[in-house]
Amino acid sequence: MNIKGYVLTxxxxxxxxxxxHLIQTSETNKLQDHQVHVDPILIQVLWTTHDYDLHTIPTLQVVANPLLARQFSPIYKQIFASLKQLNAEYARYAVWFPYPKLAVAELDPPSGLFQCGNVGE
Structure with a gap:
């Protein structure tokens, strides 16, 4: 087949x-037009009825940052006192990569010989 045949194909x-695509789009438009002209759905909310009690538990995630560090922050005591007053049943202290020195405890200074050489010891 020559180039003209490929182009024609x-x-x-x-x-x-x-x-x-045009046929499918026109069918979709017809369905949407039909749905637009149908009577709206009425929703009635009864605020006086009580179906069941909710069992929501307050939780809290505290992310490590310099204001929470005892060594550097003049307000860390007030921060932790305020967090204690929240009475969250499940509190999670998340240390992560923006402050790696707060997140990773280095027991020995790095020697440069191994990368993660003492993991699991």
């Missing part, structure tokens, strides 16, 4: 796909 495929 490509154009016919594109035209076929466009027609299929």
């Amino acid at each position: 490509l154009l016919l495929c594109c035209l076929t796909l466009d027609l299929v």
Whole structure:
């Protein structure tokens, strides 16, 4: 097949796909037009009825940052006192990568010989 045949085949495929897309789009538009002209759904809320009690538990996540560090922050005592007053049943202290020296405890200074050489010991 020569180049003209390839181009003609490509154009016919594109035209076929466009027609299929247009047909599907027109059917979708008809369905949407029908849904727009239908009466709206009415929702009635009864605030006086009580179905069941909610059992929500307050939780808290504290992310490590310099204001929580005892060594550097003049307000860390007030911060932890305020956190204690919240009475959260599940509190999680998240130490993560923005402050790696707060997150990773280095027992020995790095020697440069091994990378993660003492993991699991």
